[in-house]
Amino acid sequence: MTAKLKTKDKILDVAEALFAEHGFNDTSLRTITSKAGVNLASVNYHFGDKKTLVRAVLDRYLEAFMPAVSDALITLNLNSNISMNQVFEALRAPLMSLNHVRPNGTSRFMLLIGRGYTDVQGHLRWFITTRYQGTLALFVESVLKANPALSREELFWRLHFTLGTCVFTMASSQALAEIARNDYGQTVDAQSVLDQLIPYLAAGVSAE
Amino acid sequence: MTAKLKTKDKILDVAEALFAEHGFNDTSLRTITSKAGVNLASVNYHFGDKKTLVRAVLDRYLEAFMPAVSDALITLNLNSNISMNQVFEALRAPLMSLNHVRPNGTSRFMLLIGRGYTDVQGHLRWFITTRYQGTLALFVESVLKANPALSREELFWRLHFTLGTCVFTMASSQALAEIARNDYGQTVDAQSVLDQLIPYLAAGVSAE
DNA sequence: GTCTATATTAAGATAGAC
């Protein structure tokens, strides 16, 4: 039997949708609670404050995503030689599997991550990088294994460029998908964005 | 004789510094006017509202930057064959010349542009793309000339990825420069960021 | 043109009854 959604889950679901569409800062607690049909005060009762709600929304995805990335990279690294394309391809399955976490989860997650960096959400950056620092380190290690010729300096800059590309793309993916559809009648989903993105990133990181 | 700065210019100078450091949304008119030593109401008197002040700050740079880019691209396109690296290199001189507009102008401008996209500043995006649409079109045309094999779809996505890389890098350039300095004692200026960025972008756009 | 004082709006958070 499908239990009726508890207030806490209603808030999470509605908040996720609104955060993805309008960003964290431009979504007020009033908007969330009225659309969820719950009382304004219930956010504070269940989550304490808005920061915590934001983290809770992202957490449902990160808890699925990060371990999957770690597993994929560990498996990949069993090979003695790996290519940059393989490193970035390793992120594909973990991303796509978020569609099983929630309907349309892949796009949602990518949007939310983008928002987390472009809205002023310092606490989110901190939360993610400290909590999942093992996975992030494994990724850097893999990049370096794929291209050992990269100097420390190049590695530093290129990974940040890559992060920027992802974040911006995610944050504006909805707008871009709409433009692409109007522009040449092509429907765009998370899958096809990844198809375009992965080779671009791999080429940039390995440039020259 | 150096005339004493008018209120209007004091506001512009202080606003520029604060916008670059903290972003548009996180810089209040109160902070600007108190630091500039002028009255709160004077912003509204001279600029009408905050949006217009934001545009005025960026305008001092755009009016120098955009025509210089157009000139550089027109010159480059006199050649019948051009490389992707050349296209991106064409942006270097116009960017560096902003140091003549104001002290440290290159970094300032890059920061402000980054902020304009990552803060919620829809009006800025609109303002720039409509006002300088000729220059932007010329850039796209040049990219396509450098790599005519790019499909319309690839072109579309890769240019947006490129924009994302730039915007994010600019918006976080200050933080990145500090990390780089602490991390491996290297001082980072606009010039050296460009040295890293240009090959990365050119490789990504031309991938495969 | 510049000032003080104030209007207006909107948000996050909480107190206390039920």
Next chain:
DNA sequence: GTCTATCTTAATATAGAC
């Protein structure tokens, strides 16, 4: 756990004296 009512804060913007 949920509700109403309210507190607090901080921002943009404006009215009107000088």
